[in-house]
Amino acid sequence: MDYKAYRRRKLILCIALFLSLLAVSLFSLSSGPYHVPLREVLAVLLGGGSKDDRLVLLGIRLPRIVAGILVGASMGVAGAVLQGYLRNPLATPFTMGVSHGAMFGASLAIILGAGYSLNSGQIFLNNPYAVVLFAFLGAISATLVILALARLRGLSPEAIVLAGVAMSSLYSALTTLVQYFANELQLSAMVYWSFGNLARATWRENAIMAVAFAFVFAYFLIKRWDLNASTLGDEIAKSVGVNIERERLIGTLLSAFITSVTVAFVGVIGFVGLIAPHSMRLIAGGDYRSLIPLSALAGALLLVSADTVARLIVSPMTLPVGVITSFLGAPAFIYLLVRMEGRR
Amino acid sequence: MIEARNLRFSYGEREVLRGISLEVGKGEFVAILGPNGAGKSTFLRCLAGILRCEGVFLKDRPVRDYSPRELSRILAYVPQRVEPGFLTVFDTVLLGRRPYMGLTPSEKDLEVVEEALKRLGIEKLALKRTNEISGGELQKVSIARALAQEPEILLMDEPTNNLDLKSQLEVMRLARELAKGGKTVIMVMHDVNLALRFAKRFVFMKGGRKIADGSLEVLSEKLFEEVYGVRVEIGEVRGVPVVVPL
Numbered sequence: 075m076d077y078k079a080y081r082r083r084k085l086i087l088c089i090a091l092f093l094s095l096l097a098v099s100l101f102s103l104s105s106g107p108y109h110v111p112l113r114e115v116l117a118v119l120l121g122g123g124s125k126d127d128r129l130v131l132l133g134i135r136l137p138r139i140v141a142g143i144l145v146g147a148s149m150g151v152a153g154a155v156l157q158g159y160l161r162n163p164l165a166t167p168f169t170m171g172v173s174h175g176a177m178f179g180a181s182l183a184i185i186l187g188a189g190y191s192l193n194s195g196q197i198f199l200n201n202p203y204a205v206v207l208f209a210f211l212g213a214i215s216a217t218l219v220i221l222a223l224a225r226l227r228g229l230s231p232e233a234i235v236l237a238g239v240a241m242s243s244l245y246s247a248l249t250t251l252v253q254y255f256a257n258e259l260q261l262s263a264m265v266y267w268s269f270g271n272l273a274r275a276t277w278r279e280n281a282i283m284a285v286a287f288a289f290v291f292a293y294f295l296i297k298r299w300d301l302n303a304s305t306l307g308d309e310i311a312k313s314v315g316v317n318i319e320r321e322r323l324i325g326t327l328l329s330a331f332i333t334s335v336t337v338a339f340v341g342v343i344g345f346v347g348l349i350a351p352h353s354m355r356l357i358a359g360g361d362y363r364s365l366i367p368l369s370a371l372a373g374a375l376l377l378v379s380a381d382t383v384a385r386l387i388v389s390p391m392t393l394p395v396g397v398i399t400s401f402l403g404a405p406a407f408i409y410l411l412v413r414m415e416g417r418r
Numbered sequence: 419m420i421e422a423r424n425l426r427f428s429y430g431e432r433e434v435l436r437g438i439s440l441e442v443g444k445g446e447f448v449a450i451l452g453p454n455g456a457g458k459s460t461f462l463r464c465l466a467g468i469l470r471c472e473g474v475f476l477k478d479r480p481v482r483d484y485s486p487r488e489l490s491r492i493l494a495y496v497p498q499r500v501e502p503g504f505l506t507v508f509d510t511v512l513l514g515r516r517p518y519m520g521l522t523p524s525e526k527d528l529e530v531v532e533e534a535l536k537r538l539g540i541e542k543l544a545l546k547r548t549n550e551i552s553g554g555e556l557q558k559v560s561i562a563r564a565l566a567q568e569p570e571i572l573l574m575d576e577p578t579n580n581l582d583l584k585s586q587l588e589v590m591r592l593a594r595e596l597a598k599g600g601k602t603v604i605m606v607m608h609d610v611n612l613a614l615r616f617a618k619r620f621v622f623m624k625g626g627r628k629i630a631d632g633s634l635e636v637l638s639e640k641l642f643e644e645v646y647g648v649r650v651e652i653g654e655v656r657g658v659p660v661v662v663p664l
Contacts, residue, residue, distance in 0.1 A: 077508050080545050161501065242564045273433070299516045305505060306513070309497040310560070312468045314567065315490030357545060360504025 075409045085366040090373040102382040107390040141275035142378040144283040145336040148371020152329035153347025158301040160231040166347035171216025171241035176337040178245045179212020181264045189263045206338045213334035216241040270341035279339045286335045290328045290361045303361040313336035343396045345403025379394035419444050425473040434460045436626040447597035449617035450603045456623040466495035466573045489518040493573045494564035496574040502549040532612030534562040553580040571602040592617040
């Protein structure tokens with residue numbers, strides 16, 4: 075097999091993943107307590123269909139699926155990029171403290187009066203924008219602290235990862251402190267917020283996530299060679315003309331940024347940033363030219379599938395999608411660890 | 419071509435290079451020798467522009483003034499160690515073309531990569547991942563990548579590490595050929611005898627200073643005792659000097 079055939083195979087994998095994503099999305103659109111046959115789904119997507127169908131599909135299911143695609147793709151790309159720049163297979167924006175920071179931000183907003191929850195599982199947010207804004211600021215702040223340190227003191231990739239662990243721990247302590255002083259209704263709102271729920275995203279949220287994702291995705295596609303160089307070590311990266319310290323800072327910041335945007339809107343949904351890039355690396359290799367789009371597609375496919383399972387498995391009840399991704403993620407994660415250890 | 423003028427470098431408080439001057443011209447093949455901790459690798463990294471140092475000049479212009487891209491077209495650096503990973507051998511060597519290409523490699527870039535792979539005799543490994551090949555093969559991949567960069571100056575940090583006897587000779591012969599073809603080759607070496615056989619000029623370092631610099635005639639048993647603290651006898655086999663520790 076020559077190099078061009080090898081490259082072509084990756085393109086085919088890309089197309090296969092895209093078609094799978096399309097198929098799962100259509101299935102997800104038609105399934106649920108209110109069943110819509112596939113023919114009607116297509117009619118609605120093409121601008122026709124009955125009024126009820128349009129309401130259910132365009133008002134409820136489609137925004138949720140689009141959110142799944144955007145969040146999954148964002149986390150897949152962010153994970154792939156961080157693993158490359160930090161040369162650490164466990165790196166994701168969540169290991170940089172994004173999830174714990176978001177949890178702290180959201181909890182703080184809630185205790186300051188932005189929302190409460192009755193035990194029905196519904197969060198009542200008096201001020202949803204405050205929660206989103208606080209969660210976003212909390213999420214990005216951990217990374218900003220680490221990157222400021224890295225810039226001032228020239229931290230190595232290993233030190234950046236360890237600093238992320240420290241920031242996560244700091245933010246979970248702060249969250250515990252806030253929860254300690256919260257009343258029951260606020261406390262349950264915090265817990266429900268932490269579950270992560272794609273239904274929180276409406277068209278407006280989706281539009282914001284799409285813009286953020288498109289910008290960051292394009293940036294990383296342009297930087298694909300720098301990412302490849304980074305995986306070989308800083309010295310080689312510098313030798314082929316990559317300003318590796320700068321690219322590492324920008325790459326880490328942008329990864330944390332798209333993740334923070336999605337976490338602020340839909341809450342914490344774990345493991346996608348770990349499974350999507352690693353599975354693609356094992357299947358198609360570590361070339362970031364294909365790894366970036368493949369990780370985006372795999373992340374989207376994974377999250378939309380998980381969310382569909384979460385909606386249907388105990389229908390009409392909906393499980394938190396984070397539970398499903400973690401159920402998938404924990405064994406996949408252990409499998410990867412075993413495989414990596416076996417290589418030594 | 420490349421020159422160090424009273425080069426000093428410290429890691430924090432620890433002074434590693436204490437004023438080294440060296441001028442290397444086009445087509446020279448220089449081996450840098452010395453004990454562990456002499457500052458050889460640091461010196462090479464300074465020359466390569468990987469460490470930011472004052473006092474390194476490339477074609478009479480401070481290395482600091484070159485843009486990373488400009489520098490990477492003139493200088494290629496082969497580090498002691500390469501991280502094995504999920505990138506294929508071909509894509510790893512293709513990185514050597516980054517200084518020349520836009521977003522996608524041209525046909526010419528692919529040809530240069532094929533050529534570099536053949537030169538190191540690793541074209542069969544092209545589609546293997548770098549975590550599937552041996553340490554010696556990985557070292558050759560790293561050298562092939564530097565060749566693909568088509569540099570004027572090649573800086574190599576112990577390139578024969580991890581290599582078996584045959585591959586050591588291949589790499590040294592290749593370096594000699596490159597120097598004959600007009601490229602400047604500077605190599606940090608631990609294997610004294612291998613260096614003596616192939617290189618044309620020898621720089622001995624100790625404690626961050628240059629102790630000796632010149633062709634075969636600078637060699638003396640006293641020099642080895644001073645630099646390495648080891649008594650040696652210098653003999654000759656088939657016209658090649660051989661250093662035997664006593």
